[in-house]
Amino acid sequence: MYAYDEFDQNLLTRRVAEFRQQTERYLDGRLSEDQFRPLRLMNGLYFELHAPMLRIAIPYGVLHADQLRTLARIARNYDRGFGHFTTRQNLQFNWPAVEMAPDILEELAGAQMHAMQTSGNCVRNITTDHLAGIAVDEIEDPRPWCELIRQWFTLHPEFLFLPRKFKIAVTGAPTDRAATLLNDIGLQIVRGDEGETGFRVLAGGGLGRTPVIGQVIREFLPRNELLAYLDAILRVYNQLGRRDNKHKARIKILVRETGVERFREMVEAEWRRVRERVPVVDSGEFESLRRQFALPAFEPVVDTAGFAARRMMEPAFARWLKHNTVDHRHAGYRAVFLSLKAPGQAPGDLDADRMDAVAALAERYSYAEIRTSHTQNLLLPHVRVDELHALWNALSALRLATPNIDGLTDMICCPGLDYCSLANAHSIPLAEEINERFAKIDAVHDIGELRINISGCMNACGHHHIGHIGILGVDKRGEEWYQLTLGGSAANNAALGERIGPAVARDAVVDAVDAIVRTYLEARLDDDEAFLQTYRRIGISPFKESVYGNPTR
Amino acid sequence: MATRRVDTDSVDERLVVDVDTAVTVDELVARAAGARRVRIQVPSFTDGRVFSQVRALSETSTFDGEVEVHGDLLPDQLPLLEQYGVADIVLENGMDAADRPGYIRVAYRERLLRTMSSPRADTESMESDTLEKGVTR
Numbered sequence: 001m002y003a004y005d006e007f008d009q010n011l012l013t014r015r016v017a018e019f020r021q022q023t024e025r026y027l028d029g030r031l032s033e034d035q036f037r038p039l040r041l042m043n044g045l046y047f048e049l050h051a052p053m054l055r056i057a058i059p060y061g062v063l064h065a066d067q068l069r070t071l072a073r074i075a076r077n078y079d080r081g082f083g084h085f086t087t088r089q090n091l092q093f094n095w096p097a098v099e100m101a102p103d104i105l106e107e108l109a110g111a112q113m114h115a116m117q118t119s120g121n122c123v124r125n126i127t128t129d130h131l132a133g134i135a136v137d138e139i140e141d142p143r144p145w146c147e148l149i150r151q152w153f154t155l156h157p158e159f160l161f162l163p164r165k166f167k168i169a170v171t172g173a174p175t176d177r178a179a180t181l182l183n184d185i186g187l188q189i190v191r192g193d194e195g196e197t198g199f200r201v202l203a204g205g206g207l208g209r210t211p212v213i214g215q216v217i218r219e220f221l222p223r224n225e226l227l228a229y230l231d232a233i234l235r236v237y238n239q240l241g242r243r244d245n246k247h248k249a250r251i252k253i254l255v256r257e258t259g260v261e262r263f264r265e266m267v268e269a270e271w272r273r274v275r276e277r278v279p280v281v282d283s284g285e286f287e288s289l290r291r292q293f294a295l296p297a298f299e300p301v302v303d304t305a306g307f308a309a310r311r312m313m314e315p316a317f318a319r320w321l322k323h324n325t326v327d328h329r330h331a332g333y334r335a336v337f338l339s340l341k342a343p344g345q346a347p348g349d350l351d352a353d354r355m356d357a358v359a360a361l362a363e364r365y366s367y368a369e370i371r372t373s374h375t376q377n378l379l380l381p382h383v384r385v386d387e388l389h390a391l392w393n394a395l396s397a398l399r400l401a402t403p404n405i406d407g408l409t410d411m412i413c414c415p416g417l418d419y420c421s422l423a424n425a426h427s428i429p430l431a432e433e434i435n436e437r438f439a440k441i442d443a444v445h446d447i448g449e450l451r452i453n454i455s456g457c458m459n460a461c462g463h464h465h466i467g468h469i470g471i472l473g474v475d476k477r478g479e480e481w482y483q484l485t486l487g488g489s490a491a492n493n494a495a496l497g498e499r500i501g502p503a504v505a506r507d508a509v510v511d512a513v514d515a516i517v518r519t520y521l522e523a524r525l526d527d528d529e530a531f532l533q534t535y536r537r538i539g540i541s542p543f544k545e546s547v548y549g550n551p552t553r
Numbered sequence: 554m555a556t557r558r559v560d561t562d563s564v565d566e567r568l569v570v571d572v573d574t575a576v577t578v579d580e581l582v583a584r585a586a587g588a589r590r591v592r593i594q595v596p597s598f599t600d601g602r603v604f605s606q607v608r609a610l611s612e613t614s615t616f617d618g619e620v621e622v623h624g625d626l627l628p629d630q631l632p633l634l635e636q637y638g639v640a641d642i643v644l645e646n647g648m649d650a651a652d653r654p655g656y657i658r659v660a661y662r663e664r665l666l667r668t669m670s671s672p673r674a675d676t677e678s679m680e681s682d683t684l685e686k687g688v689t690r
């Protein structure tokens with residue numbers, strides 16, 4: 001795992017001291033609310049509806065057991081005993097005191113963690129595949145590249161006051177698990193003509209009020225040109241991105257307004273200027289960065305017979321294996337998902353005691369490594385097959401073994417009215433109701449992969465546009481109503497969901513979802529045809545009828 | 554955005570160029586060519602375009618004069634401008650430049666520029682096969 005050297009540690013210590021000074025100036029009135037805003041946001045500190053919120057970076061979603069324990073301690077000492085994992089693989093604390101934020105950052109720094117650029121109009125933390133380094137289909141581990149990009153854009157003096165936030169995602173595998181089509185810049189590691197790796201560069205994707213799927217602006221970028229090319233894109237955006245209207249300030253609007261061809265020309269022209277000054281990435285130096293991400297030395301797993309037998313004998317174990325574990329690059333190992341979506345729990349939340357318990361399990365079963373996923377779940381990435389059963393038992397006792405990964409009850413849901421001042425809807429209670437209704441049905445019918453995403457307003461923090469079923473809270477004359485969309489996806493064939501019809505009332509939402517799911521169960525060819533496939537095969541009409549009845553006008 | 558010739562009988566007859574942050578880097582570099590001084594007016598501390606402007610001025614070979622930035626800036630932004638060689642910074646919002654925290658001198662970028670980089674050996678071939686592609690001006 002990436003470990004800080006003296007330089008990293010020193011920079012972080014100074015950064016905390018700087019933020020402490022800035023917080024003091026805010027508290028004694030030398031910085032106004034407006035002046036403090038960009039400075040605190042750059043350090044992860046939001047002012048939310050009821051209290052501040054601190055967003056902590058989990059670079060490329062990788063955590064060491066000791067780091068998770070640090071988060072548990074912070075949750076206990078400074079918050080209400082739990083944390084919330086986000087769709088960008090980070091962690092949020094929802095109740096810290098402003099005055100304590102510098103202390104929290106100092107504790108984090110002690111565990112090689114930070115909140116730098118997790119918010120604000122700057123280059124945010126880089127996200128990637130939660131299976132990076134272990135995915136069976138991977139071309140190259142994207143994490144060293146993510147780290148290089150992170151370093152380059154940390155406190156990059158040119159790009160700390162952009163028109164708006166800026167998100168970069170990298171995938172090293174052809175199966176896109178990092179939503180590269182839906183980020184400001186998406187980077188896909190691909191092979192060139194001579195087998196060398198480079199990047200396909202996409203720009204202008206994003207969700208929010210105006211969802212857009214990113215477009216390719218360069219089919220193949222030589223790997224050592226990466227930093228210069230990113231600088232060029234950011235330079236164009238920083239100059240020309242709209243600053244007059246916050247809702248039109250993302251790069252997707254610039255790409256749309258200039259047209260992708262013209263945008264590409266500007267980037268390439270800027271690249272020629274920038275590359276005079278930004279030298280190529282040195283392969284020797286990069287190699288030493290890459291070594292920091294070397295996988296553990298796995299032992300051969302010999303006894304898999306016992307595992308196979310248990311799988312045969314215990315259907316509950318088999319079901320968990322099927323839904324909550326995936327193949328690992330190294331034979332004899334699997335990656336295990338820990339579901340943070342058990343019935344009755346707010347999606348993505350984890351309390352401090354269970355953080356400690358997960359840290360201990362990671363040490364026991366997964367080389368002390370934990371990952372966070374875009375779907376607000378956790379992973380233990382390297383588990384021996386012959387230890388899966390014991391781990392399953394331990395996770396079950398912690399209520400972290402709900403076999404629902406990528407299933408209907410593995411919902412993504414924004415905080416909604418419970419925390420957010422912009423919300424029209426109570427997203428979390430709705431998610432709980434859906435969970436209650438479907439937990440049993442799912443057990444009987446094995447509904448399979450079906451992603452539901454819920455946003456409390458059009459800002460789309462719950463990414464409803466890319467839910468197979470998307471649910472958006474809207475305000476109708478002061479009442480909570482819900483707009484449903486179908487067929488969204490963030491994968492390779494990314495698509496934005498299609499509106500199924502007029503918004504439905506609060507007490508009709510769960511029934512509407514129920515009708516959609518039943519239509520799917522009746523129409524699917526077999527258990528292996530997932531919801532999205534069925535939807536793409538039969539279209540929206542049958543679903544529409546099931547929700548609104550047959551139009552007999 | 555007036556450009557004026559400095560009224561002086563000194564030997565340095567070069568221009569002082571006054572701009573705001575709306576001027577693109579292309580235009581700014583063209584106008585700054587040969588100037589003695591470029592003065593940039595910043596309307597708001599959230600307007601980060603100035604950082605692209607000063608970087609471009611520091612990197613172009615056609616301008617070797619001084620850069621002055623004035624306007625609504627935070628003391629915390631001074632180090633960012635200084636990294637691009639800005640000579641004079643005037644805070645016109647009543648804030649005190651002495652309030653700058655001053656803890657961070659070197660971030661990763663400077664280190665990467667030293668270590669994570671080797672000179673471009675392939676500039677010629679890059680020019681012909683990839684650089685010109687898609688540029689149709």
Ligand code: SF4
Pocket residue numbers: 414415416417420421422423424425455456457458459460461462
């Ligand atoms: S989608 Fe709307 S309601 Fe939900 S967190 Fe975002 S801004 Fe708040």
